[in-house]
Amino acid sequence: MDGEKEKEVPKINNNSSSGSSRMKKGALAPKLKLSVPHSDEASISKFLTESGTFKDGDLLVNKNGVRIVSQSEVEAPALIQPSDNQMSLADFDAVKVIGKGNGGIVHLVQHKWTEQFFALKILPPLEEKRAYVYNKVVPVIQMNIEESARKNIAQELKINQSSQCPYVVVCYQSFYDNGAISIILEYMDGGSLADFLKKVNTVPEPYLSAICKQVLKGLWYLHHEKHIIHRDLKPSNLLINHRGEVKITDFGVSAILASTSGLANTFVGTYNYMSPERIIGGNYGYRSDIWSLGLVLLEVATGKFPYTSPQPGGWINVYELMETIVDTPAPQAPVQKDPKDRLSANELMAHPFITKYDDLDVDLAMYFTSAGPPLATL
Numbered sequence: 001m002d003g004e005k006e007k008e009v010p011k012i013n014n015n016s017s018s019g020s021s022r023m024k025k026g027a028l029a030p031k032l033k034l035s036v037p038h039s040d041e042a043s044i045s046k047f048l049t050e051s052g053t054f055k056d057g058d059l060l061v062n063k064n065g066v067r068i069v070s071q072s073e074v075e076a077p078a079l080i081q082p083s084d085n086q087m088s089l090a091d092f093d094a095v096k097v098i099g100k101g102n103g104g105i106v107h108l109v110q111h112k113w114t115e116q117f118f119a120l121k122i123l124p125p126l127e128e129k130r131a132y133v134y135n136k137v138v139p140v141i142q143m144n145i146e147e148s149a150r151k152n153i154a155q156e157l158k159i160n161q162s163s164q165c166p167y168v169v170v171c172y173q174s175f176y177d178n179g180a181i182s183i184i185l186e187y188m189d190g191g192s193l194a195d196f197l198k199k200v201n202t203v204p205e206p207y208l209s210a211i212c213k214q215v216l217k218g219l220w221y222l223h224h225e226k227h228i229i230h231r232d233l234k235p236s237n238l239l240i241n242h243r244g245e246v247k248i249t250d251f252g253v254s255a256i257l258a259s260t261s262g263l264a265n266t267f268v269g270t271y272n273y274m275s276p277e278r279i280i281g282g283n284y285g286y287r288s289d290i291w292s293l294g295l296v297l298l299e300v301a302t303g304k305f306p307y308t309s310p311q312p313g314g315w316i317n318v319y320e321l322m323e324t325i326v327d328t329p330a331p332q333a334p335v336q337k338d339p340k341d342r343l344s345a346n347e348l349m350a351h352p353f354i355t356k357y358d359d360l361d362v363d364l365a366m367y368f369t370s371a372g373p374p375l376a377t378l
Contacts, residue, residue: 087184091113095107095110105121105122120183120185122182157181159226163222165221165225167218167245167246168218168249169248172184190242192235193211193236194236203300203301208301210362212353214245215238218248229284229288230248230251231278232292233292234270235300276291276326289345291335291342294334306331306332307321309321334353
């Protein structure tokens with residue numbers, strides 16, 4: 001082509017006859033010629049994307065290697081779906097840490113080719129050291145070898161991989177690498193309901209009703225489709241995004257019931273939101289999650305935890321709080337102390353608090369985004 005400079009680059013053998021294929025970096029036989037126009041002959045944007053990827057026809061080249069794609073995928077690579085099983089940890093770049101707690105460390109990561117954001121959860125926290133992972137130096141969490149921790153990890157992986165519900169955070173893939181277990185999860189860019197509550201202090205009733213409705217749908221799925229008691233429902237385990245979606249996450253202490261009796265007797269979870277029957281060590285079922293949801297709703301509606309310490313300085317210890325939950329009446333009428341008096345998730349869907357706003361245009365997407373930008377843009 002007149003007026004163009006020709007540059008020699010390695011030859012690429014493309015044996016794939018369909019869709020796209022990933023090519024490894026390395027020395028390849030030279031021959032292929034790429035025509036790069038002078039800056040005054042064509043816009044550089046036609047050949048170099050904002051992400052720094054050089055494209056020419058069906059060829060993409062960037063710092064991560066070479067890729068052959070279909071013509072339609074050059075402009076918009078197909079987004080990764082939960083059913084995809086070809087991902088690896090090397091496909092992701094670490095952006096920043098967005099969460100850290102007893103359940104592990106959560107990184108915001110970005111897929112190199114599709115530029116999708118995901119949450120990478122590394123379990124569980126025991127020994128932290130610095131190491132080169134992805135494109136940055138990030139903390140690597142070594143696997144906790146205690147039996148109880150292994151069971152919790154296996155539990156979380158089992159539930160994440162099997163859950164397919166729009167009100168439960170999507171799990172895309174799990175990996176075991178360098179002594180750590182990692183889970184690629186759907187990224188909820190609004191953070192948790194606990195994060196949101198710090199911004200707004202309280203949530204008005206119409207929005208709270210819409211939030212509750214989505215959580216109830218998620219609980220109904222867990223209880224009656226998967227036979228799962230979550231056991232750790234709290235504001236920090238309810239995630240939101242800019243689309244107005246609310247989803248349940250963190251199944252590290254969930255119980256899968258072997259029978260349909262719906263009873264368990266183990267003692268795990270966050271004490272603050274634990275039901276009275278669980279605190280005293282008795283049998284409990286799905287409706288222990290309903291107690292937790294009731295406390296969450298009261299906290300989000302009022303801006304403070306429903307149980308207030310009699311001392312100005314707060315609770316002396318967690319046992320004082322647990323005794324208060326067991327020995328005193330429920331904090332407010334919607335929360336029923338006796339599990340037999342609590343409605344199921346499905347029954348609560350018909351409660352006036354949920355149905356009274358059905359005809360109104362309650363825009364959770366606008367409400368969530370008005371509180372601040374998504375984490376990915378910070």
